[in-house]
Amino acid sequence: MNENRLAFIIIVGVLAFVGILWYAFENPALNPRLENESYTIVRKWDMPIELNEISGIRWISEDKIAAVQDEEGIIFIYNLKTNLVEKKISFGKSGDYEAITTADSIAYVMESSGLLFEVENYLSNNFETTEYQLPFSGRNNMESVVADTSNNRLLFAVKDIDPNSKDYKGIYAFDLETKKSNSLPVLKIPLDAPIFKSKDADDDIDLFSNFFPSDIAIHPKTGHFYILEGKNPQVLIMDSNGKLLKLHKLYEESFPQPEGITFASDGTLYISNEGKSGTANILEVIFDEDK
Incomplete structure (x- = not known):
């Protein structure tokens, strides 16, 4: 040779x-999966540079996801089939936009200060934006919102300091008819719940305050709440009565900074990652119990 x-x-x-x-x-x-992984990543979509700080996602129709990023008041319509941003809706000035949800033709975007943007007819050229200041501030750090359409309300969880207690993180409601927000939570995530206790933890170490919700989604078939945390990547599953069902650890190899979570109408789950040390992405994920 x-x-x-x-x-x-x-x-x-x-x-x-x-x-x-x-x-x-x-x-x-x-x-290959890590030994303790309780999920499978089915697909991955790398985001364009303009969505490198993607902070919230919402499935809106076949192959399409609405997304926001931290710094700009823009709703991006991303097509999963073409891998392209096919539409941009500029609804506000620069800010700290953390989450998005939709109810019919209205999009709702949450700013970390608790300022809620209602973008009516958001997919048309004649959309209208209304702002509602919820009873929260930057100290509370609001990074989540989801439409609970069966109860005609929005739900959102406090990320940092709950205004009513240091013992739980509350899930609060915004009534879509009255446009009012409750000052007390409709559900509570108790921070001393055994589900948060590490098996290897020293009993004298306080690990109970280490849950910081970054987004929330509702499973379309079970009605369970899937509460995402990006600081210590994990997903808490909770039923509609507030019972904590399961805590899934997400490994940083695949989830360096998960910030957004949403379901398609058939129950397909998507989680987005900011581009913390690389390219931002959206992942299609199946948890073991959902297979």
């Missing part, structure tokens, strides 16, 4: 190996 032929074979082999690695990276379901 001459040197040129040997060099050609080596080059082809290296290129094939690189191609296999790239394909596996772009198709997370092919990657």
